[in-house]
Amino acid sequence: MTFFDLTGQTALVTGAATGIGAAVARRLALAGAQVAVADIDEAGAAAVAARIATEADGRAFPLTMDVTSAESVNAAISSVMARTGRIDVLVNNAGIAGRAAPLCEQTEEDWRRIIAVNMDSVFNTCRAVLPHMRERKYGRIVNLASIAGKEGNPNMTGYSATKAAVIAFTKSLGKEVATEGITVNSVAPAVVRTRILDQLTPAQVAYMTEKIPMRRTGKPEEIAAVVHFLASPDASFVTGQCYDASGGRATY
Numbered sequence: 001m002t003f004f005d006l007t008g009q010t011a012l013v014t015g016a017a018t019g020i021g022a023a024v025a026r027r028l029a030l031a032g033a034q035v036a037v038a039d040i041d042e043a044g045a046a047a048v049a050a051r052i053a054t055e056a057d058g059r060a061f062p063l064t065m066d067v068t069s070a071e072s073v074n075a076a077i078s079s080v081m082a083r084t085g086r087i088d089v090l091v092n093n094a095g096i097a098g099r100a101a102p103l104c105e106q107t108e109e110d111w112r113r114i115i116a117v118n119m120d121s122v123f124n125t126c127r128a129v130l131p132h133m134r135e136r137k138y139g140r141i142v143n144l145a146s147i148a149g150k151e152g153n154p155n156m157t158g159y160s161a162t163k164a165a166v167i168a169f170t171k172s173l174g175k176e177v178a179t180e181g182i183t184v185n186s187v188a189p190a191v192v193r194t195r196i197l198d199q200l201t202p203a204q205v206a207y208m209t210e211k212i213p214m215r216r217t218g219k220p221e222e223i224a225a226v227v228h229f230l231a232s233p234d235a236s237f238v239t240g241q242c243y244d245a246s247g248g249r250a251t252y
Contacts, residue, residue: 174240
């Protein structure tokens with residue numbers, strides 16, 4: 001028996017041109033899924049999809065998507081449906097850290113931008129894929145949250161607030177579709193060594209790392225492993241949950 005097998009399924013991963021998204025896309029493709037490598041960075045998505053395709057018998061293709069735009073998301077979802085006829089798995093990974101600064105130094109533009117990328121994106125994509133999942137009475141939605149959404153990080157009010165919102169959104173939607181064969185879960189990593197750290201100061205990264213009992217940052221592949229389980233048929237009795245991948249940092 002093969003566990004967490006995704007053969008014959010189609011998965012869509014947002015923010016998949018780098019970091020955790022790229023690692024998730026690769027893992028799901030190697031598990032048998034056709035994977036739409038979605039990102040606003042068209043060239044980056046194409047490069048990652050090509051790399052994954054060489055490892056996974058061609059089971060990856062690039063998808064240009066602006067997750068902050070409902071119009072862009074709907075068009076991208078339609079193109080995936082035209083290509084594969086189904087969307088079984090949605091992984092909402094796209095996100096930004098925003099500017100690390102005290103609240104009084106944040107601008108309205110800073111706030112609107114992080115809300116759009118981290119939260120509006122989840123609304124846009126979930127709303128777009130749910131009709132297809134409901135029609136087939138099957139689906140797996142995994143939203144990337146953060147330990148910051150549980151504990152709050154200083155000088156990261158926008159990021160912490162949006163990730164808390166992702167967790168609450170996940171719990172609400174999970175209950176909403178619980179009898180329809182669709183599960184909705186979130187994953188809350190602690191600090192992971194990706195390009196998103198380039199948006200933060202060294203002091204901010206040190207603050208987050210020092211709180212991790214394992215005394216190291218996570219690896220994208222370690223987060224992808226948790227996402228893979230939640231994206232699989234094996235996670236059939238798990239919904240509305242937030243799985244921590246924090247090296248021991250999370251306390252609840």
